[in-house]
Structures are given as C-alpha cells and as structure tokens.
Amino acid sequence: MYIGIDIGTSEVKALLLGPDQQVLGAAGAPLSVSRPHPGHTEQDPADWWAATQDALASLRAVHPEEYAATEAIGLSGQMHGAVLLDAHDRVLLPAILWNDTRSAEECAEMMRELPALSGLAGSLAMPGFTAPKLRWVARHEPAVFRQIAKVLLPKDHVRLMLTGEHVSDLSDASGTLWLDVQRRDWSDELLALTGLARRHMPRLVEGSAASGRLRTDVAQSLGLRPGTVVAGGAGDNAASAVGMGAVQSGQGFLSLGTSGVLFVVTPQYQPNAASATHAFCHAVPGRWHQMSVMLAAASALQWVAHLLGAADAGEVAARAAALSARAREAAPVFLPYLSGERTPHNDARVRGSFHGLDMDTDAARLGYAVMEGVSFGLRDGLAALHAAGSEVSRLSLVGGGARSAFWAQMLASALNVEIVTHGGSAVGGALGAARLGALSVGTPMEWACLPPPIDTVYLPDPAERALLAPRHALFRSLYRRP
Template identity: 60%
Template sequence: MFLGIDLGTSEVKLLLLDDTGGIVGTAGSTLTLQSPQPQWSEQNPTDWWRATGEAASRLRSAHPAEFAAVRGIGLSGQMHGAVLLDASDAVLRPAILWNDGRSHAECAELTAAAPALQDIAGNLAMPGFTAPKLLWVRKHEPDIFARTASVLLPKDWLRLQLTGDKVSDPSDAAGTLWLDVARRDWSDELLAATGLTRAHMPRLVEASQPSGVLKPELAATWGLGADVIVAGGAGDNAASAIGIGATAPGDGFISLGTSGVLFVVNDRFAPNPASAVHAFCHALPSRWHQMSVMLSAASCLRWFCTLVGRDEAALLAELTPDDSAVNAPLFLPYLTGERTPHNDPFAPGVFHGLKAATTRADCTYAVLEGVAFGLADGLDALRAAGTEVQQLSLVGGGSRSPYWAQLIADVLDVELVVHAGSEAGGALGAARLGWLSTGGTVDTVCTRPDISAHFAPHPDRHARLAPRLARFRDLYRRLRGA
C-alpha cells in the first residue's frame, strides 16, 4: 500500500493506493486562507499539520488494514509558498502563499539584481514565486529575515514533520526562482540576489527517490510499520501529471482547481518567459514541462456561489445546453490578479454587460466561460512557445462538470478527456511517487487511468464563441491600469 498526501490551498487530501494501482480510499480536511491586507494570502503551517492528522485519522478508520500496510508515502503540494524557520525549526511567521501579490515591487528589484534570472530560472519574476517574497520580508520584516535559518516550500514543511529532514525536489524548487532549472540544482547566483545561500535551502532529491523515513513515533501513532519511506514528492501540477500518466513529451492536462493550469511535458528545458509561460522541472528525471497558470479558476465559481448563496450543483443545474452566451455578460476571472499571459497582480475581476434582463444563470455561465477564455489565453502563450497539443486531460474539482468540460473544449478547439479518479489530482500522483520510491517502475506505476468521458470540440460552437473571446481580450486591454 502507498499513501499520497496532497497539501492544497483549500484542503489536505490523503489517498490510499494498492499494489495494483487501484485507489482504495481518500479522505480530506479543509483549510482556510487569511488575507490580513489587500493582495495578501497566508496560511499557518500548523493548520496544514492539523488537517493532515485529521485526514489520516479518517482514512485509517475507514480502511484500517490497508492503512496499516502502507510502506511508501509521497507528497504533493501547493507551490511557491514561503515557510520561514529559525535555527530551532520554529515557524517565524504565517506562510506567504502562491497567490499572494504583495511583492510586485520586489520582482523588479530581483530582475535588476540578477540579470541572468530568466536564463537560469526560465521564468519571469512574479509576485507568486518564492524569491520575491523573501525580498519583501527582508525589506518590511527585517527582524524576521535576520532570524530566518531555513526556507521551505509547503509540502517540504510537511515532510519535516513526517521525517525530521529538510528536503525538496526539482519540480517544486523550480517555482522558487532559486533553481537552475536546466541543471536541476540550486543557483548560488540567484540565492545571493535575495541575500540567501545554499545553507538556507533543503537538499534536493528527485521526486521519485526516497527522501527519508517516517519518524518512529509518528509511525507508531498512525499504526504503521518501521522504515516507511517518504518520497521526494512534487509540486501539485507535476504530481497531477504523474497521477494521469502524463510522462512523455506532448502529454498534457488542464487542472481546474483553485487555480487553472495548462501543463505540457517536454524532454528538454524550453523557457518562454516573455509570454509569462512557466518552464519547470517535471517529477521524473530528464523531463521538464511548460505551464500556463491563471490564478483563479474553480475558485471563481466558489466565489460566485458565496455571492449568490447557492451551491455549485444548484447553479450548474440552472444552465441549459442551448447557446447561453447570447444574453450573458462577460466575466474577467482575475479575482487575485493574473499570471499567464498578463503577469498583472492588479488585474481585477469584472462582470461587464449586465442588463436588467440578466439572470443568475447568465452570470453563472459567464463565470464558466471567463475561466475557459483565460485558459485559451494560456494555450495561445504555450503555442507561441512552440508547444502544440491534440488532446488534453481534465483534472481537478472542476472536471466533475460535463457542461464546463464541453465549454472548455469548444473554446480551446481541443479534445478533452476525463480519467476515472481524475478528481484525485495531486494525491494520486503523490501516492504513485511513494510507490516509485520503494522500487516501482515508471512503466508499471505511471499508467494512464481509464477514460471516463470524451469532450470533442464543436466547430460551430467554437466559431460562435470566437467573437466573445475577442471582446473578452479587448476588455482586459481597455481596463489595464485603469
């Protein structure tokens, strides 16, 4: 048995995987965000550990014999977060998360201090990345910066609780702007630009390699045997790719979670920072990937549910299969700014074109369409970087809606497939990495789950949506800087 632990933004999810690759069970525990000031997004790492323990307890209660047989654990986690520890490994302040926009000024400072940044890290300096956050702390919280002995990413802080070891992997570390992504190693030059050294960083192992063993006292508490291996693990999107078997060049997926991601595997380091495309290490050796990221995706629908006091199922049930775009307003899904392709932390969310006759269903449709249009912008950025796709898998919570899946296929003019268990996301990939770390082979472990649904694009629908996509893009251009 293998256990996957996925530290998301809104939930910690655990998944049990058996030796045939079958999912035995899952359990989760919710998390909340804190935003003490505009553009700030933080969480307390102790809440991650509490949620992990709660989910483990539920999974163990539901599947006691299988849980006790776990021999490998894999980790997946939200990327870019900064967990600052002192010399005794105490957390110095709440973790600054991936969707935090406070360090926009520090991005310019980092770019000036490290002229080779884009060549080495393969990415633009954006507020979501980890390195600008440390520059912000150095400027605004100098006492905290002076006491910082270690900087860990979220999943790697969980690893510290599990094993007592400070370790990361190239896929997650690539999102810090401190990694030489081609060499899959820390860059002394980029670390120095933020006043740090390798001594502040965890050691690196590949995602599928062992990183340590579970602490004996924790193994006893969880009812596990001795020498349970904890794999290097991966950033959430690379782990999701492992979960759906996206391991070969050209394989790709769309993730509809809190953020929206379009991910394509490469066999080489292929950066295109000019279009705000991310070029990161994949979770397998000698593999990289390109990725476009929109900061708000399924979270836009959750926001609208809260706004109108209805749950997702009720809102989606109000939609009809006819052309809802006729009367719907346009929606810009930039509730927390945007990355690809705009790199604009100040981009606002907008409903445009509201009328007296506009219904709640019209607005629900507009939200789904706006996210799909944001993904289309990301696909165009990947194509500009030389990436072509014929088919994409759809993963994450948003993959549960056939209506949304078909709309995205129509907007992108790309076939989408949904795999059985696709909502498992990074937790399944994490469990598979745990399996690989105990001796499993890629051919055996990283298989493609069965396809449960196909969504072929409708050419006429794509043509009808094209003018709305053009107006969507024009609306952002007109509002930028307003």
C-alpha cells in the same frame, strides 16, 4: 500499498493506492485562507499538519488493514508558498501563499538587477513565486528575516513533521526562482538576489526518490510502520501529471482547481519567459515541462456561488448548463482576474470584472459568464504555450472543476482540443504523489505511471465554437495593461 498526500489551498487530500494501481480510498480535511490585507494570502503551517493527520485518520478508519501495510508515502502540494523557520524549526510568520501579490515591486527589482533571471529560473519574476516573498520580508520584516534558518515549501513542511528532514523535490523547487532549472540545482546567483544562501535551502531530491523515513513517534501516532519511506514527491501540477500518466513529451493536462493550469511535458529545458509561461523540472528524472497558469479558476465559480447564496459551485454550474444558446450569447463577459494574473499578462494588479450587465442578468447567466471567462483565460494560456513551442491535441482534465461535464465540454470547444476525464480526477495530485511513493521503493515507471482509464471524451463542438468566438474577441479587448 502507497499513500499520497496532497497539501492543497482549500483541502488536504489523502489517497490509498493498492499494488495493482487501484485507488482503494480517499479522504480530505478542509483548510481556510487568511487575507489580512489586500493582496495578502496566508495560512498557518500547523493547519496543514493537523489536516494531514485528520485525512490519514479517515483513511485508516475505513481501510485499516490496507492502510497499515503502506510501503511508501508520496507528497504533493500547492507551490511557491514560503514557510520561514528559525534554527529550532519554529515557524516565524504565517506562510505566504502562491496567490499573494504583495511582492510586485520586489519582482521588478529582481528582473532589473539580474536580466539573466528568466533564463536560469525558467520564468519571469512574479509575485506568486517564493523568492520575491523573501525579498519583501527582508524589507518589511527585517527582524524576522534575520532569524531565518530554513525556507520550506508547503508540502515540505509536512515532510518535516513526518521525517524530521529538510528536503524538497526538483519540480516544487522550480517554482521558487532560486533553482537553476536546466542544471536541476540551487543557483547561488538567484539566491543572492534575496540575501540567502544554500544553507537556507532544503536538500534536493528527484520526486521519485526517497527523501527520508517516518519518525518512530509519528509512525506510531499515525498507525504506520516506523521507517516507512517518504518520497520526494512533487508540486501539485507535476504530481497531477504523474497521476494522469503524463511523463512523456507532448502529454499534458488541464487543472481546473483553485488556480487554472495547462501543463505539457517536454524532453528538455525549453524556457520562453517572454510569453509569461514557466519551464520547470518534472517530477521524474530527465524530464521538464512547460506550464501556463491563471490564478483564479474553479475558485472563481465558488466565489460567485457564495455571492449568489447558492448551496455550492455545482448548483451554479447546473443553472448555467440549463441556459439556452441565446441566453448564453446575452450573458455578461467576465474577466477572471480576481487575484491578478500570470499567463499571459503577468499583471499582479489587474482585477476581475463583469461587462454587459443588464436587467435580464440572473444567477444562471452570471455563473455561465464566470465559467466562460475562466475558459477564455485558459485559452489564452494555451496560445502562450503554443508560442513557447509546445503542441498538444489531448488534455486530461483534473481538479474540482472536472466534476462538471458542462464545463469540460466548454473547455474542449474554447481550447479546440480533446478533453478527457478520468475516474478520481478530482484527486489527481494525491494519486500522483502515491505513484511517486511507489517509484521511490523500486516500482518500474512504465507500470506505475500508466494513464488511468478514460471516463468521458469531450470533442470541440463547432456550434459552441461559433458562439464563443466573438465573445472571446470581446474578452481579449477588455483587458487593458496599466
């Protein structure tokens, strides 16, 4: 048995995987996000640990015997977050999250000071990444900065609670801007940009390798065996790829979660930062990947559902799906830049908007506009990946948005690729983490990383593509770089 734990932005998910790769059960515990100032997003790392314990307790209650037989644990998590620890592992500030945009000025400074940054790190300096956050802390919280002994990523803080070890994996570390991605090691040159050194960084392991073992007291509290292996794990995107079996060149997935991600596996390091894509290490040895990222995806639908007073995002999606083609053509056009944007604009200050509101605009049309706008943003991200040299004809759809068949079909038409969904796709990161746990105790990759069975295939629809084409042209024309 293997457990996968995914430290998301809105929820911690835990999944129990059997030795035959069958998902035996999954559980979740919610998280909240603090926004103390415009552009600031934070969480308390203690909440991740509390939610992890709650999710594991739920798994244990339903599957006590299988849970107790767990051989290894894998970790997945939201990338780029900065957990600042002092010499006694005490948290110095709330964790600064991936969608925090306060460090735009620091990014510009880093690019000016080290023009070779993107070639080393596989990406332009962007506010979401970890390194610019630390430069911001050094400038605005110098007393805190002087106390920093270690900087951890979100899932790695949970690992610290489990094992007492400061460790990260290469896929998650790729999103810090401190890693030499081609060499798969920390870069002294990049660290120096933020006044840090290797001593401030966790030890690095491959995602499929053991990173430590459960502490005895923690194992007893969780109802697991002391010494249970904890794998290196992965950032949420690389973990989702492992969960989808995307470990070979040309395989990929689309994550429709809080953020929107297009992920394609590459056989080597292929940076192309000019198109605002990312080239990172994969979670398994000897592989890399290219990625485009938009900062608001399914979260944009949740946002509009809240504004409309709907029960949930699914209710809004159902209303949108019921619209006629004529009503969709008359819907507003939505720019989904609620938290700034990465690919392809790399613009931390851009914000979302509706265009074409009129007296006929209702909740269904607003919901449709949001789903369409997110789809168009992902279409632009796929174009950026094509420009970076990636080719893909099929994408597995994961994340909370994968629950909507209407949205899946829209994405197939908007991106002009085959979209496939899988059972349990909403817990893709947790599944990948569990698989990495299996790999860490010797399970062969050929067996552990098989693609899961396909539930549904969505093919591009010519009529829908014809409807979307002029609306996408308008969408593209509405963005204005400041």
